[in-house]
Amino acid sequence: PTNQSWGGRFSEPTDAFVARFTASVDFDQRLAQHDIRGSIAHATMLARVGVLSDAERDAIVAGLGEIAEEIARGEFAWSVPLEDVHMNIEARLTDKIGITGKKLHTGRSRNDQVATDIRLYLRDEIDIVDAELGRLREGLIELANREADTIMPGFTHLQTAQPVTFGHHLLAWQEMVARDQQRLADCRRRVNVMPLGAAALAGTTYPIDRHVTAELLGFERPAENSLDAVSDRDFAIEFTAFASLLLMHLSRMSEELVLWTSAQFDFIDLPDRFCTGSSIMPQKKNPDVPELVRGKSGRVYGHLMSLLTLMKSQPLAYNKDNQEDKEPLFDTLDTVKGCLRAFADMIPAIQAKPDNMREAARRGFSTATDLADYLVRKGVAFRDAHEIVGQSVAYGIEQGKDLSDMRLDELRQFSDTIGDDVFEVLTLEGSVAARNHIGGTAPDQVRAAAQRARDDLARG
Numbered sequence: 001p002t003n004q005s006w007g008g009r010f011s012e013p014t015d016a017f018v019a020r021f022t023a024s025v026d027f028d029q030r031l032a033q034h035d036i037r038g039s040i041a042h043a044t045m046l047a048r049v050g051v052l053s054d055a056e057r058d059a060i061v062a063g064l065g066e067i068a069e070e071i072a073r074g075e076f077a078w079s080v081p082l083e084d085v086h087m088n089i090e091a092r093l094t095d096k097i098g099i100t101g102k103k104l105h106t107g108r109s110r111n112d113q114v115a116t117d118i119r120l121y122l123r124d125e126i127d128i129v130d131a132e133l134g135r136l137r138e139g140l141i142e143l144a145n146r147e148a149d150t151i152m153p154g155f156t157h158l159q160t161a162q163p164v165t166f167g168h169h170l171l172a173w174q175e176m177v178a179r180d181q182q183r184l185a186d187c188r189r190r191v192n193v194m195p196l197g198a199a200a201l202a203g204t205t206y207p208i209d210r211h212v213t214a215e216l217l218g219f220e221r222p223a224e225n226s227l228d229a230v231s232d233r234d235f236a237i238e239f240t241a242f243a244s245l246l247l248m249h250l251s252r253m254s255e256e257l258v259l260w261t262s263a264q265f266d267f268i269d270l271p272d273r274f275c276t277g278s279s280i281m282p283q284k285k286n287p288d289v290p291e292l293v294r295g296k297s298g299r300v301y302g303h304l305m306s307l308l309t310l311m312k313s314q315p316l317a318y319n320k321d322n323q324e325d326k327e328p329l330f331d332t333l334d335t336v337k338g339c340l341r342a343f344a345d346m347i348p349a350i351q352a353k354p355d356n357m358r359e360a361a362r363r364g365f366s367t368a369t370d371l372a373d374y375l376v377r378k379g380v381a382f383r384d385a386h387e388i389v390g391q392s393v394a395y396g397i398e399q400g401k402d403l404s405d406m407r408l409d410e411l412r413q414f415s416d417t418i419g420d421d422v423f424e425v426l427t428l429e430g431s432v433a434a435r436n437h438i439g440g441t442a443p444d445q446v447r448a449a450a451q452r453a454r455d456d457l458a459r460g
């Protein structure tokens, strides 16, 4: 048989392969509950403006409510010949309530319906992702506060640069995630606009009230232009761009966690429950969770490219191409939620190894800049100070001695302005404490920054 929803003008049934090829029900059934919410609001609005009677509305709303439960219980029989989630639900409604079910689609098209469903669904998912981002930030802030005095090497080019506090490093991660959360909130504002009422592309001849529907569905406002409303998926691209930046950040954190858990660094321990072993090497404990998150960034970037390419050069208005928006978007959501859950659970469980971190910072001349700054305070020009300290470091490499291990007479070979007060600035504690301004690594600054971050998180 031809499709019962649109078969009127067709003289032969759809080819069986074409029916399967064009169907989306296998993946868009994920939108079912939001599709029903949208339909209930649409029917309610149609009754409000007199297009449906109150009795018709009541029958539709009750029927859709039962269908929502059938779906939630897993009892709904999805049909591929019925193509997509929208026609499956509408057909079931007509089975249940008869001819009134056929009136639901008055003044509506699947084009505005599907665009509305995706926005409703994505809006709910954004709120879940937002809560997980908050949980991750909280974990980072509290760990940073606990580790405000813990000294580790800071790196540039992955070479020891200057000592920093572990808390400061963790708050750098926190800043990245805080910006991701802001981007998500900004994206949500543009998701929260209602396509319904645009119908197929031009609007509809019925006296619909789009403000009523928008309010029933919690949308900020109806979309301004019907052609734009049914055709663009920039909001899905925007979410995926947010997700790509987030995963980029998580991949950087992952990379550091992988390095830090290695025997060569040995800065932290991840509890066994976040790690796995090797089937051949009995000694192994592998940081699979951060490795997998690092890897999953590639999959999300791929979805961003898919969606950008999907939309590229599409003429107005709706094209069937857009059916391809769902799988990349859904997989992006699943991936983001999984990675965030793993990270938000794992971060508070990180166990720092302060002695190892400190020892690594002590090696590698990490206070060389402090010595140069010391000379500047004694009246030496910075470039000359740089040269003097460079010579001291070369001597240290030759002698196998760190700057803080040198005797005063050894240091004074390079500059007689050096006095015995130099040893304060060569200590790791002195070095970090001296960077005592907003944004600096001093323990007091880290505690103050953690408090500001907490306040920011609480403000939401």
Ligand code: ARG
Pocket (backbone or CB within 6 Å): 024, 028, 084, 110, 111, 114, 318, 320, 322, 323, 324
């Ligand atoms: N399954 C379709 C999609 O996801 C629904 C809209 C179909 N509209 C149409 N005119 N064929 O895009």
